[in-house]
Amino acid sequence: xxxxxxxxxxxxxxxxxxxxxxxxxxxxxxxxxxxxxxxxxxxxxxxxxxxxxxxxxxxxxxxxxxxxxxxxxxxxxxxxxxxxxxxxxxxxxxxxxxxxxxxxxxxxxxxxxxxxxxxxxxxxxxxxxxxxx
Numbered sequence: 028x029x030x031x032x033x034x035x036x037x038x039x040x041x042x043x044x045x046x047x048x049x050x051x052x053x054x055x056x057x058x059x060x061x062x063x064x065x066x067x068x069x070x071x072x073x074x075x076x077x078x079x080x081x082x083x084x085x086x087x088x089x090x091x092x093x094x095x096x097x098x099x100x101x102x103x104x105x106x107x108x109x110x111x112x113x114x115x116x117x118x119x120x121x122x123x124x125x126x127x128x129x130x131x132x133x134x135x136x137x138x139x140x141x142x143x144x145x146x147x148x149x150x151x152x153x154x155x156x157x158x159x160x
Contacts, residue, residue, distance in 0.1 A: 051083060051129045052076035053111040053159035061115060061122040063088045064137070066095035075113065075127060083135065086127055099127060099135035109134060111159035118153075125154070 056072045071090050078085035078096065088095045114126035128134040 053113075053127075053129055055113050055157055055159050057113070057157060059122050061124060063095040063124040064097040066093075068093045068095055075129075083129075086135065086137075088124070097124065097127075098138045100138065102126070102134045102136045104128075104132050104134060108132065109156070112156050114154055114156045116154055128156075 053075050054072065055075060057068075057070055059070050061068055061070075068088065069092070071092070073088050073090050075086060075088050077083040078087050083101070084099055086097050086099055088097070108131045109128035111130065112128045113124060114128070115122045116125045123139070125137050125139070126134050127137065
């Protein structure tokens with residue numbers, strides 16, 4: 028009887044841990060070239076996941092050909108529900124990753140230089156949200 032309880036407890040613990048990791052990882056088909064942090068990446072299908080198991084401050088954007096890492100701050104959205112997605116800022120012919128939404132109301136703002144922040148706040152800026160596959 029004790030063995031069953033211990034086995035059931037271990038199975039539940041593993042299921043909860045893997046569920047948390049699976050929810051943080053998303054797969055996105057990005058139809059345009061873009062920048063993530065300091066790196067330019069080509070259009071394609073990317074996997075976006077936290078770098079560490081418990082740390083969702085650093086995120087990896089990768090596919091078979093390219094990889095970039097970005098640092099983020101947590102952000103909450105109580106008014107708008109976001110499906111798992113990425114948000115890009117479009118200025119001129121440049122798309123820049125600005126947010127990662129692995130769940131509906133908890134997301135991550137990509138840290139960018141203050142000089143770029145001023146440009147992003149300009150009225151000509153457009154934002155695009157691309158949902159996960």
